[in-house]
Amino acid sequence: MYAKALAPEYQGALSSLSVNSSLADVLAEGTDRLRAAERAGSQGEVARSGLAVAEAYRRLGHIEEADRAWKASYRAARSAGDVGAMAWAVWSGGTLARQRGSLALARRLLTHAAELGKRGDDIVARGYSLAGLAETGRIQGDYEAVRTLHEQLLAEARKRGEARHTVWALEGIAQIHRNTGSYDTAFAMFEEAAAIAAQAEDQRGHAWALRGMADIVSLRDKDADRALALLSEAELTCREMKLSSALAYNHKMRGNVLYRAARYPSAREYYETALAEFRAMSEPRGTALSRLGLAKTLARLGQDPAVTAAELDELRGELDRIGLRHAREMVDAAHEELGISTRERMATR
Numbered sequence: 001m002y003a004k005a006l007a008p009e010y011q012g013a014l015s016s017l018s019v020n021s022s023l024a025d026v027l028a029e030g031t032d033r034l035r036a037a038e039r040a041g042s043q044g045e046v047a048r049s050g051l052a053v054a055e056a057y058r059r060l061g062h063i064e065e066a067d068r069a070w071k072a073s074y075r076a077a078r079s080a081g082d083v084g085a086m087a088w089a090v091w092s093g094g095t096l097a098r099q100r101g102s103l104a105l106a107r108r109l110l111t112h113a114a115e116l117g118k119r120g121d122d123i124v125a126r127g128y129s130l131a132g133l134a135e136t137g138r139i140q141g142d143y144e145a146v147r148t149l150h151e152q153l154l155a156e157a158r159k160r161g162e163a164r165h166t167v168w169a170l171e172g173i174a175q176i177h178r179n180t181g182s183y184d185t186a187f188a189m190f191e192e193a194a195a196i197a198a199q200a201e202d203q204r205g206h207a208w209a210l211r212g213m214a215d216i217v218s219l220r221d222k223d224a225d226r227a228l229a230l231l232s233e234a235e236l237t238c239r240e241m242k243l244s245s246a247l248a249y250n251h252k253m254r255g256n257v258l259y260r261a262a263r264y265p266s267a268r269e270y271y272e273t274a275l276a277e278f279r280a281m282s283e284p285r286g287t288a289l290s291r292l293g294l295a296k297t298l299a300r301l302g303q304d305p306a307v308t309a310a311e312l313d314e315l316r317g318e319l320d321r322i323g324l325r326h327a328r329e330m331v332d333a334a335h336e337e338l339g340i341s342t343r344e345r346m347a348t349r
Contacts, residue, residue: 002163005202008124009055009088012048013037019164020203023242027056047077047085054092058099061244061281066096083120087113091129098136099245101284101322106136127153127165135172139285141325143176150176163200167193167209174212179326183220187213203237207246210234211253224261228254248277248286255293259300268297285327288318292331299338309340 007019010026013033017026030052037045050073057066070092077085094109110132117126131153137146154169174189194209196202214230217223231254238247252274258267271294278286292315299308312331319328334340 084122087116167205
């Protein structure tokens with residue numbers, strides 16, 4: 001049995017907030033508490049309220065505001081001599097860097113956050129920072145390098161009965177299995193993550209697990225309608241909690257499902273929607289993946305092969321810049337899938 005999921009990033013006067021609190025509510029209450037702490041001259045509370053504000057801004061896709069907020073939280077924590085709060089602020093900054101596609105910076109910040117968590121004797125901050133490092137490596141495609149860390153964090157989360165981290169670790173390992181072709185194992189882990197998240201009332205984790213299940217149902221079972229139903233269920237949570245990034249990834253996955261089912265006009269619509277959402281958030285990974293899906297869809301709808309080749313070549317360079325190995329392999333696979341010839345690729349140079 002798992003206890004109800006907690007949100008340790010909501011601290012101090014905001015510790016009563018739920019993991020399922022609307023991000024708009026978190027931002028409003030966090031801002032109010034932050035202003036009150038500033039008036040009272042309580043730097044520790046400024047740091048902890050500022051962390052919630054930074055996380056709300058990040059998850060809402062307000063990148064510049066999130067960047068200012070985590071840095072202000074760190075300065076306040078340092079002024080208060082609160083090493084644990086410093087760790088949380090740097091964790092938030094590292095998570096934001098990963099979201100923005102600055103993966104080398106994310107690694108540096110998350111490594112520093114883990115060190116601060118250890119020095120400040122905040123095992124939760126250290127655990128979240130190590131989890132962030134594992135997720136960054138997984139996104140880059142360094143599966144062998146981070147698989148052991150994922151499994152270690154999963155074992156620790158299960159031992160402590162931490163539902164939220166158990167769900168996160170299960171989803172991360174499941175994604176590795178999915179990307180390496182072990183669909184049955186991936187689905188079982190996504191399914192377990194969904195069950196634990198539902199039991200622990202972790203709506204965000206549940207929505208991400210449903211997205212993973214939908215992907216496998218589409219890939220393995222070729223059941224587009226069931227996959228779309230799972231995504232519809234997840235979308236309700238994304239909209240209720242205003243999870244901008246999760247909603248954009250949900251829409252991109254809808255595009256994937258529809259593309260695999262050869263429903264190209266509908267796929268185009270969802271890829272275009274996701275692309276606009278990711279661009280509004282300045283989220284380069286999601287932007288690149290949506291562009292890839294859209295390029296493949298337009299090719300299926302009769303676009304000039306030379307135009308498709310130019311888009312794929314530009315995407316290859318962008319993904320190399322970000323450092324996304326698996327996504328780069330997807331671009332190479334798209335050339336083969338679409339039959340883009342060397343002559344067509346050379347014509348774009």
